[in-house]
């Protein structure tokens with residue numbers, strides 16, 4: 001790979017990169033660390049019709065409601081090449097004034113068509129693609145073309161996904177490429193954790209490849225893991241946990257979720273917890289009347305957390321300070 005000036009410059013700076021440019025730690029404000037606000041129709045929509053969030057005006061409205069409730073930023077977890085609506089994310093951020101940190105990387109491989117470049121590119125080519133999205137700008141036509149049209153807006157972190165099939169050769173290659181890119185560009189890696197997967201084995205692979213556990217954010221362990229054994233091992237290793245089974249009553253109620261936060265705080269891990277809603281179309285109010293909405297965490301769940309003894313300082317950590325430490 002040829003190291004360009006843009007790559008060199010971005011790599012040496014530890015900063016928060018939103019789709020509208022770098023932002024200061026203070027500007028980040030209240031941040032939900034795993035959301036979806038724009039998602040075009042693709043293989044994932046064929047599997048689950050709720051995985052389509054493609055009306056930009058509705059997404060802007062949803063982001064404005066979030067802003068009104070006190071939200072300031074989100075980490076957008078749809079990676080390039082997997083129906084990320086790259087230019088629309090810029091528009092949503094400009095119109096709503098919500099900071100959006102977009103992602104490069106990869107999602108579960110069942111969300112790609114069989115002829116997608118994600119299956120055929122080498123570890124080095126994939127790492128190069130991720131690095132270019134982090135340091136030069138994101139590709140807008142990556143659903144079908146490898147490294148085609150690029151815009152100035154950059155990705156702010158690397159999103160990855162661990163499926164229940166675990167580290168097959170394809171996933172191994174992708175995770176190693178993601179680690180290479182994160183190390184090179186000085187960025188962090190977010191990991192979707194699927195039910196029945198083995199996040200500890202992945203932690204081992206990633207740390208052996210040279211990435212610090214403190215640069216890793218494991219997501220959804222509050223619904224993917226049967227109990228707290230694995231989440232606690234991840235925390236002991238120094239990784240961050242992003243918890244988001246909030247207002248998702250088919251998994252468990254909010255009191256159960258709040259008790260998970262309480263339990264992990266009591267065990268001393270309040271500096272490693274992040275929270276979010278992991279929205280789909282079905283959970284965004286501007287798309288689905290009576291849905292919980294992107295502002296649900298602020299308007300409803302924080303009160304539940306307080307009822308479990310979680311303090312304002314701890315909430316500030318989950319929504320701001322810990323996000324900064326996870327990303328910077």
Ligand SMILES: [Zn+2]
Nearest residue numbers: 034036077278
């Ligand atoms: Zn997600």
